[in-house]
Amino acid sequence: MSRLDLNTFMQMKQRGEKIAVLTAYDVSFAGLFEQAGVEVLLVGDSLGMVIQGQASTRPVSLADMVYHGQAVARGSQQGYIVVDMPYNTYQTTTETVENARVLVGQAGAQMVKLEGGREQLEAINALVAASIPVCGHLGLLPQSVTTPDGYRVQGRDAASAERILEDAVLLEQAGIGMLVLECVPAGLAKRISQRLLIPVIGIGAGVDCDGQVLVCYDMLGISGGHKARFVHNFLAGQDSIEAAVRAYVKAVKDARYPAVEHTYQ
Numbered sequence: 001m002s003r004l005d006l007n008t009f010m011q012m013k014q015r016g017e018k019i020a021v022l023t024a025y026d027v028s029f030a031g032l033f034e035q036a037g038v039e040v041l042l043v044g045d046s047l048g049m050v051i052q053g054q055a056s057t058r059p060v061s062l063a064d065m066v067y068h069g070q071a072v073a074r075g076s077q078q079g080y081i082v083v084d085m086p087y088n089t090y091q092t093t094t095e096t097v098e099n100a101r102v103l104v105g106q107a108g109a110q111m112v113k114l115e116g117g118r119e120q121l122e123a124i125n126a127l128v129a130a131s132i133p134v135c136g137h138l139g140l141l142p143q144s145v146t147t148p149d150g151y152r153v154q155g156r157d158a159a160s161a162e163r164i165l166e167d168a169v170l171l172e173q174a175g176i177g178m179l180v181l182e183c184v185p186a187g188l189a190k191r192i193s194q195r196l197l198i199p200v201i202g203i204g205a206g207v208d209c210d211g212q213v214l215v216c217y218d219m220l221g222i223s224g225g226h227k228a229r230f231v232h233n234f235l236a237g238q239d240s241i242e243a244a245v246r247a248y249v250k251a252v253k254d255a256r257y258p259a260v261e262h263t264y265q
Contacts, residue, residue, distance in 0.1 A: 003110065004039055004080040006133060006177045009199045012210070019211025020249040021201055022219065025051055025068045029216060030075030036245035040201075041076055042213060043069045043107070045084040046142070050217045057142045060086040062099055066107040073108025082135050082178070083109035087143045090114050093126035100132045111177065115141040117167030121174050128175035136171040138164050139205065140183035151228070153204075153264045155184040168192045168200075180213065181205040183228070186263045204230035206263050212252045219248050230262040 009019055021040040024030040025047045033041060047068055048060040069083045083103045090096040096114075103109040112127070113135035114120060120136075127134045139154045155161040165188065168179060179200050181189050186206025193200040193209050202209030214231070217223040220241060221233030234251070235244040251257035 001077045003078055006080070006111070009039075009080070009178065009211075010197075013197075013199045018253050018255060019199055019201065020252045021211055021213035022216045022245070022248070023047075023213070024072045024075075024079075024216060026071045027075030030072040030079070032242055033216070033245055034076045034079045036242050037249040038245065039080060040211070040213075041072055041079040041081050042113070043072050043081065043083040043109070044215065045086045046215050050215060050223055056145060058087045060084075062086055062089050062102060065103060069103060069107025069109055080110055081108055082111045082113050083107050085112050085114045090120070090123045093122055096123040097126050097130045097132070100127055100130070104132060111135050113137055113180065115143050117164070118170050121170060124171065124174045124176060134176045135178040135180060136168075136176040137180045137182065138167055138171070138184075139181045142182075151183070153183045153185065155188045156264075161185070161188045164188065165192055165195065168196060172196050172198055181209060183230075183264065185265055187265070202258075204228060204258075204262070204264060207255050207258055212257065214248070220244055229264065230258055232257060232262060 012019055020038050021042055022033050022038045023044040024033055024041040030041055045057040045060040048054040048057045065083055065086055089099040100112045103112050111133040115137040124134055155164045181202050183204040189202055189205035190208035199210040201211040201213050203213045218231045220235045234248040238244040
């Protein structure tokens, strides 16, 4: 069985078919998510908080990402695997390409994800030149957050919204194949999704993105601490984790999630 590829998601966007994404960190969940219809498995550095108990994603190492990426790759057969480049691993073009090659060669990544806009163009250009598929990440950038009150909606004023839109266009022109938009107003996310040819995956970015992603523990209602507005517990009312995941996938596909109550205006 061959894995899904980026062309699959380009075609889904063109057809208006939503893309279901979840974070995954281990063999068991990777296999279950894939069986339940999740198409993209994001090995997120969110593991620093939900698995390691860190205060932010910053302490996560490249070795951590390799370990969890390998586990996810072993547990899945068809899902498209995206692996985060952790904090401080894409500071220079040389180390960016070297570290990305580790994630592709050892962690099973089909695509690597890094955070930031125009300031990351040099890194993205180097990755594209090295034939490494790249996913961008705009809006709220978790690796830049150092305090709990730093998790705020981005792009609410006209100037910052325009900058995010401009960054999205610049990243696409540089050659990224997918974009994650986190915690931005739904109207802005809609503009970006309509403007770009590549798939735009939202998390707290409204229903008009081409797909949705959640941290799997948030989706199952088992993460502690403050719950962001866009989080919904899909396990509530279900009799199994697989049923919860299937409910999430169906809600994404039917454009019922995120609903108005999960959306920033």
